Amino acid sequence: MVKITHKNIDIFVKAHFNNLKDKLKEFPNSCKYSLEEVITAEPKKLHEIAEWAEGRKEEYKFMIGKYKNFTAKKKEYNAYDLASKLQVNVCPYCNINSTFTIENGTRPEFDHFYDKASYPILSLSFYNLIPSCHICNSSLKGDKNFSLKTHIHPYIDSFDEVAKFSLKLKNSSFYHSIEGFYIELETTDKRAKSIIEVFKLEDRYQKHRDIILELIQKKFVYDSSYLDKLLTKYEGTLFKNREDLQRVISGGYIDSNEIGKRPLSKLIKDILEDYYNIKYKLIVDLNIGKPNQNKKIKKKPSNNSKSHPRNFWKNNLKA
């Protein structure tokens, strides 16, 4: 879901190989690829090796045992070391759960993008080890086999560019109840669609509608003139600029490059971007601001004051 980036990634890959090579001395000479090629293979090369290794499970089964050693808490180089270098603090598959590493405490699980039972040769390949949360790795993916052809790969693909969250309004209670809307996650990319299905992303995100309800409510409270006032008062001291202020109010990182920093940031970013669409949907779905459309609002607003949320939306729709 969120692309994994790190400026030192090439150094980590090299160090990963150097730390493992002495423990993999029984790697067979008969292999078409050198041990270094297998451990450091970039995602496209992983696919090539996986195709070559099809039907060669037995020969490389020992690599699964080596992976188990790697995940054990030992003094030598292990999964904790790799996880703390990578600092992937939010699961890249779901962007819901934290995956912090705390030494000798907790770390992300490592999902094998190419399943290790089917492709044991790739058990310790750097780009086949995707730091991820327990729900994504163990509860949902399990031993399902991913491939570059069928699923997007968090080290090379940006889910953010091909899939977007949007808000679908169900009724006029949307600004005070989560029953008034649902969250849709749309994509035309087949490989992203597979990720959404495997990790049950659309269903899981419905459980976070409370965050979006708060966002809608904040949109009401922090209207444009109030934001201007806050900026006049605090720009350069509390907030860097308008975007920074929006980040504080929304509770998420809303820059594409930063959505991996905090859970649910992709959702918050997309819904904020969808704000103008929300306005449009309000016109169509709730008949606010346009007369002579099929009315879906059962009751007329009893409060005509400007501060009534419905009037707030109505006024904003004219903007």
Ligand SMILES: [Zn+2]
């Ligand atoms: Zn996850």
